[in-house]
Amino acid sequence: MKPTIPIVAEARRTLALCNVCGYCTGYCDVFAAAERRPALTDGDLAHLAHLCHNCRACHFACQYAPPHEFAINVPATLARLRFADYRAHAWPGAPSTGVLLALVLACLFGLPLLALLAIPSETLFATQRGPGAFYAVIPWSLMAWPAIFAFGAAALLIGAGVASFWRQAGGAGVATSKAGASRTQRMPGERSIAAALPQALADVATLRNLDGGGSGCNEREGRSARARRHAHHALFYGFLLCLASTVSAAFQHHFLGQPAPYPLFSFPVVLGSVGGIAMLAGIAGLARSKRRADPATNADENQPAEWLLLGTLAAVAGSGLILLALRETPAMGLLLALHLGSVLGLALSMPYGKFVHGFYRATALLRQAMERR
Amino acid sequence: MTEGAAGGTTTSSEPIDVLVIGGGIAGLCAAIEAAQAGAAVRLLEAAPYAWRGGNSRHSRNLRLAHEDETPWQPGRYSAAEFAAELRAAAGAASDAALTELLCSESAALASWLGSHGVAFQPTAGGLLPWSRKTAFFLGGGKAMVNSLYAAAAANGVAIDYECTVPSLRPDDGAARTRIDVAARSPAGERRFTAGAVVVASGGYPANRDWLRERWGEAADRFANRGSPYLRGELLRSLLAAGALPVGVPGDCHLVAVDARAPQDDAGIVSRVDGMPWGIVVDGDGRRFHDEGENLGPIRYSHWGQRIARHPGQRAWLLLDADAVNNLPPLLYPPLTAPTIGALAARIGIDADAMQATVDGYNAARRCDGSDDIKAASCPGLLPPRSRHAAPLGRPPFAAIPMQPGVSFTCFGVGVDQSARLLRADGGALPPAFPRVFAAGMIMAPAILGSAYLSGAALTISAVFGRIAGRNAAALARETH
Numbered sequence: 020m021k022p023t024i025p026i027v028a029e030a031r032r033t034l035a036l037c038n039v040c041g042y043c044t045g046y047c048d049v050f051a052a053a054e055r056r057p058a059l060t061d062g063d064l065a066h067l068a069h070l071c072h073n074c075r076a077c078h079f080a081c082q083y084a085p086p087h088e089f090a091i092n093v094p095a096t097l098a099r100l101r102f103a104d105y106r107a108h109a110w111p112g113a114p115s116t117g118v119l120l121a122l123v124l125a126c127l128f129g130l131p132l133l134a135l136l137a138i139p140s141e142t143l144f145a146t147q148r149g150p151g152a153f154y155a156v157i158p159w160s161l162m163a164w165p166a167i168f169a170f171g172a173a174a175l176l177i178g179a180g181v182a183s184f185w186r187q188a189g190g191a192g193v194a195t196s197k198a199g200a201s202r203t204q205r206m207p208g209e210r211s212i213a214a215a216l217p218q219a220l221a222d223v224a225t226l227r228n229l230d231g232g233g234s235g236c237n238e239r240e241g242r243s244a245r246a247r248r249h250a251h252h253a254l255f256y257g258f259l260l261c262l263a264s265t266v267s268a269a270f271q272h273h274f275l276g277q278p279a280p281y282p283l284f285s286f287p288v289v290l291g292s293v294g295g296i297a298m299l300a301g302i303a304g305l306a307r308s309k310r311r312a313d314p315a316t317n318a319d320e321n322q323p324a325e326w327l328l329l330g331t332l333a334a335v336a337g338s339g340l341i342l343l344a345l346r347e348t349p350a351m352g353l354l355l356a357l358h359l360g361s362v363l364g365l366a367l368s369m370p371y372g373k374f375v376h377g378f379y380r381a382t383a384l385l386r387q388a389m390e391r392r
Numbered sequence: 393m394t395e396g397a398a399g400g401t402t403t404s405s406e407p408i409d410v411l412v413i414g415g416g417i418a419g420l421c422a423a424i425e426a427a428q429a430g431a432a433v434r435l436l437e438a439a440p441y442a443w444r445g446g447n448s449r450h451s452r453n454l455r456l457a458h459e460d461e462t463p464w465q466p467g468r469y470s471a472a473e474f475a476a477e478l479r480a481a482a483g484a485a486s487d488a489a490l491t492e493l494l495c496s497e498s499a500a501l502a503s504w505l506g507s508h509g510v511a512f513q514p515t516a517g518g519l520l521p522w523s524r525k526t527a528f529f530l531g532g533g534k535a536m537v538n539s540l541y542a543a544a545a546a547n548g549v550a551i552d553y554e555c556t557v558p559s560l561r562p563d564d565g566a567a568r569t570r571i572d573v574a575a576r577s578p579a580g581e582r583r584f585t586a587g588a589v590v591v592a593s594g595g596y597p598a599n600r601d602w603l604r605e606r607w608g609e610a611a612d613r614f615a616n617r618g619s620p621y622l623r624g625e626l627l628r629s630l631l632a633a634g635a636l637p638v639g640v641p642g643d644c645h646l647v648a649v650d651a652r653a654p655q656d657d658a659g660i661v662s663r664v665d666g667m668p669w670g671i672v673v674d675g676d677g678r679r680f681h682d683e684g685e686n687l688g689p690i691r692y693s694h695w696g697q698r699i700a701r702h703p704g705q706r707a708w709l710l711l712d713a714d715a716v717n718n719l720p721p722l723l724y725p726p727l728t729a730p731t732i733g734a735l736a737a738r739i740g741i742d743a744d745a746m747q748a749t750v751d752g753y754n755a756a757r758r759c760d761g762s763d764d765i766k767a768a769s770c771p772g773l774l775p776p777r778s779r780h781a782a783p784l785g786r787p788p789f790a791a792i793p794m795q796p797g798v799s800f801t802c803f804g805v806g807v808d809q810s811a812r813l814l815r816a817d818g819g820a821l822p823p824a825f826p827r828v829f830a831a832g833m834i835m836a837p838a839i840l841g842s843a844y845l846s847g848a849a850l851t852i853s854a855v856f857g858r859i860a861g862r863n864a865a866a867l868a869r870e871t872h
C-alpha cells in the first residue's frame with residue numbers, strides 16, 4: 020500500500036467526525052455514504068471526495084468549522100482530495116498547472132503562428148466561400164487526424180485513470196468497509212451497474228447533489244442560490260451541443276458528401292452556435308459564482324487549475340463563435356487556426372486538468388446509485 | 393448612530409422599542425416577532441460572530457405536536473400527548489398553564505420557522521434520524537441559527553455582537569415608560585434605553601464558579617458541552633433583584649463525555665455510549681454502578697449523573713476487542729493495550745485493582761444457556777450487573793476516559809403566560825415586572841424542572857421567544 024498522504028489523513032479525520040455528528044446527512048449523498056463506510060479507507064475517501072459537489076452548505080452549517088478547534092471544513096478538504104486523486108491516477112504523471120497553461124497557450128497561439136509561417140498568405144488571407152472553404156486553407160487530413168489522435172489519447176488516459184479509481188473505491192462491489200478494515204470489502208451489489216445506470220445518469224444530468232438539501236448552492240454563508248447549478252447546466256449542455264455539432268458535421272462530410280462550412284440553418288451551425296453561446300454564458304456564471312465564493316471553502320492551490328479549465332473552455336467556445344461570425348472574411352484562415360489550436364489545447368490538457376472531474380464524478384454517482392435502495 | 397462617547401461609554405441615541413438580550417433561538421424568535429409587529433428591535437449577543445447562537449448552535453431537533461403527517465414527522469403527535477409526556481417527566485415542578493400553552497403553540501412552530509428560512513430534514517429518502525415526536529433541522533442547530541439571524545436582519549433587527557449585559561434592574565421601568573440597559577463591549581460600556589426588554593441569555597453551564605456552590609470542587613471537573621458564553625450573570629442579577637426562582641439551583645442535565653475532548657463547546661460528538669458492552673471503573677479501578685441498568689436513551693444522562701456524583705468525577709469504560717466493534721463511531725479512538733495490566737498502566741490506574749475487577753466480573757458472568765447477550769448477568773456481583781453482561785476477554789483491551797459534561801442548567805426565573813418576568817414576592821406590587829420578559833433556557837425550568845425530554849428545551853425556547861417578542865412589542869408601542 021502507498022503511504023497515506025496528509026490530505027487523505029485530513030479527509031479521514033473530517034469524515035470520521037461527520038460520522039459521529041451526523042447533522043448534515045440531509046444535504047447530500049456524501050454523509051450517508053460515509054456512514055456506510057466507517058473504516059474510511061483511502062478508496063472510500065476517494066469515492067466520497069468525488070461524490071461531494073462542493074455546494075458548501077455543510078460548511079456554513081458546521082458547528083465545528085474554524086475557529087472551533089476541531090477545524091472541520093468538508094468542502095475544502097474534499098476539494099483538495101479530489102485534485103490529489105486526479106493527480107494520483109494521471110498517467111504517466113501529473114504535470115503542474117503551469118505546464119498545462121503553457122501547453123494550452125502553445126496550442127492556442129502556436130497553430131495560428133504555424134499557419135502564418137506555413138501557408139502562403141494569398142491562401143491564408145483569401146476570402147473563401149462555399150463548400151470546402153476551410154479545407155482550402157487547412158487540408159482536412161491535417162485538421163482531422165491530429166484531433167482524432169489527441170482526443171483518442173485523452174479518452175484512453177482518462178479511461179485508465181477512472182478505471183483505477185473505480186477499482187480503488189471497491190470495484191463492482193459496493194459499500195461497506197467495516198471498522199478496522201484496511202480496504203473496502205467487495206460485497207454483492209445492492210443493484211447492478213445496469214440497474215443503477217438510469218439513476219446515475221439522472222444525477223449527472225441534474226446535478227441533484229448540488230442543491231444544498233433543497234435551497235441551492237452556498238457561495239457564502241446565508242447566500243444560497245441555484246445560479247451555480249444553472250450555470251453548470253448551461254456549460255455542460257452547451258458543451259454537449261458543440262460535440263453534437265461536430266458529430267453532425269462529420270456525418271454530413273462523410274456520408275452526405277457535404278464538406279464544411281454549412282449554411283446558417285444547418286445542424287452543425289445551429290447546434291454549434293447555441294452550444295457555444297450557452298457555454299460562454301455558463302462559464303461567465305461559474306466565474307461569477309467563483310469570485311463571490313467565501314475563500315474559506317476553497318482549496319486555494321486548486322484555483323489555478325479551475326481557472327485554467329474555465330479559460331480553456333472559453334477559448335474554445337469564443338474562438339468558435341468568432342470564426343462563425345467572420346468566416347466569410349479574410350480573417351477566416353487565422354481564426355480557423357486559432358479555434359483548432361484551442362481545441363487541441365483542450366484535448367491535450369484534458370487528462371491532466373480539472374476536466375476529468377466529470378468522469379470521476381459520474382463514476383462516483385454510479386457507485387452511489389448502486390448503493391441507493 | 394451613537395453619540396456621547398465619553399470615558400469609553402457610548403449611549404445609543406437610536407430609539408429602541410424592544411431590546412433583546414441573547415441571540416440563541418429564543419432571542420432570535422423574540423426579535424423577529426417583535427420586528428414583524430412593527431417594533432424597532434436591537435439584539436445584543438455576548439459572543440463574537442463566529443460563536444453566536446449559544447447552545448442553540450449545537451442542537452438538533454425540537455419537539456412539535458402535529459395532527460397530521462408532515463414532511464419531517466410521520467404519524468400524529470397531539471398536543472395532549474406532548475403535555476402528558478412533559479407532566480410525566482417533570483412532575484410537580486412543572487407549571488401546568490405554561491405546559492398547555494407550550495404544547496398547543498408548538499403545533500404552529502414548524503411552519504413559522506420554515507417561513508423564516510429554517511429547513512427540516514424530510515423523512516422521505518430514508519435518511520436517519522427521524523421521529524414522530526421531533527423534527528430535525530437540516531444541517532443541525534447552526535444552520536437554524538444562521539437562518540434566523542438572516543431573517544432577523546431582513547426584518548430590520550439591529551444586531552450587536554460581543555455585547556454582554558452583565559446585570560439589569562428589572563424595576564427600572566416601573567415609574568417610567570422606558571428601561572435602561574448597560575452592556576460591556578470591546579469598545580467600552582454601551583448604554584441603551586428601550587420600551588421593553590426580552591432576556592434570552594440562556595442558562596449558566598459555563599459558569600463553574602456558580603456550579604461549585606452546589607457541587608463543590610467536582611464542578612471543576614465538569615465539561616461544558618456548549619457555549620463558553622453562557623455564564624448566567626444576567627440570571628443571577630435578576631434573581632438578586634427579586635425575580636421568581638424556578639427549578640433547583642445547581643441541577644444540570646449531564647451526560648458522560650470523552651475526557652479528552654475540549655472542556656467547552658465540544659457539542660454532541662464527545663458523548664460516550666456503549667457502557668452495556670463493557671464495564672465502567674473509577675480511578676481506583678473499581679466498578680461503581682450496574683452497566684446493564686439502562687439500555688434506552690435515558691442511559692446518557694444517567695451516566696452523567698453517576699460520574700458527577702462519584703468521587704473524582706472520572707471513569708473509564710473498559711471493553712475487549714469484540715465489544716469495541718459494537719461501539720458507534722467515536723470522536724477519538726479508545727486507548728488500547730494487550731493486557732488489562734498494561735491498559736491500567738496506560739490510563740494511570742492501579743493494575744492489580746483493575747485486574748481484580750475484571751477477573752471478578754468475568755467469573756461472575758452467567759449466560760443461563762441463552763444466546764441473547766441482554767439476558768447475560770452477573771449474579772452476586774457488587775455493584776450488580778443485571779443484564780447485558782458482555783464478556784471482557786479478548787485482547788487488545790480498550791479504555792475510554794469519561795467525565796461529566798453539562799448540556800444545560802435547570803435553574804432559572806419564572807414567567808407568566810405572556811412571558812413577563814415574575815416577582816418572587818411583590819407584596820403589594822403587581823406579580824410581574826413591568827417591562828421585562830424572559831424566554832428560553834432561562835425560564836425553561838418552569839416547565840421542565842430538572843427533567844429532560846428530547847427536543848422540548850428548544851421548543852420552549854422558540855415558543856416563549858415568540859410570545860415574549862410579540863408582547864414586548866405590544867407593550868413598547870402602547871407606551872411610545
Ligand SMILES: Cc1cc2nc3c(=O)[nH]c(=O)nc-3n(C[C@H](O)[C@H](O)[C@H](O)COP(=O)(O)OP(=O)(O)OC[C@H]3O[C@@H](n4cnc5c(N)ncnc54)[C@H](O)[C@@H]3O)c2cc1C
Nearest residue numbers: 414416418438446447448452453557594832833847849850
Ligand atoms: C450539545 C447540546 C445539544 C443540544 N441539543 C438539543 C436538542 O437537540 N434539542 C433541544 O431541545 N435542546 C437541545 N439542547 C439544549 C438547547 O440547546 C437549549 O435548550 C437551547 O438552545 C436554549 O436556547 P436559548 O436561546 O435559551 O439559549 P442559547 O441558545 O444558549 O442562547 C443564549 C445566548 O445568549 C447569549 N448571552 C448569554 N449571556 C449573555 C449576556 N449577559 N448578554 C448578552 N448575551 C448573552 C449567549 O452568547 C447565547 O448566544 C442541547 C444542548 C447542548 C449543549
Ligand code: HEM
Nearest residue numbers: 072073223229254255258305309325328329377378380381
Ligand atoms: C459528467 C458530468 C459532470 C458532472 C457530474 C459535473 C459536476 C460538477 C460539479 C459538481 C462542479 C462543482 C464543483 C467543483 O467546482 O468541482 C463542477 C464544476 C465545473 N464543471 Fe462540471 N461536471 C460534469 C461535466 C462537466 C463538463 C463536460 C464540463 C465542461 C465542458 C464541466 C465544466 C465544469 C467547470 C468549468 C467547473 C468549474 C467551475 C468552477 O471552477 O467553479 N463539467 N462540475
Ligand code: SF4
Nearest residue numbers: 037040042043081082
Ligand atoms: S460538516 Fe460539521 S456539522 Fe456537518 S456532519 Fe460534519 S461535523 Fe457535523
Ligand code: SF4
Nearest residue numbers: 047071072074075077
Ligand atoms: S456536496 Fe455540499 S453538503 Fe455535500 S459534502 Fe459537498 S459541500 Fe458538503
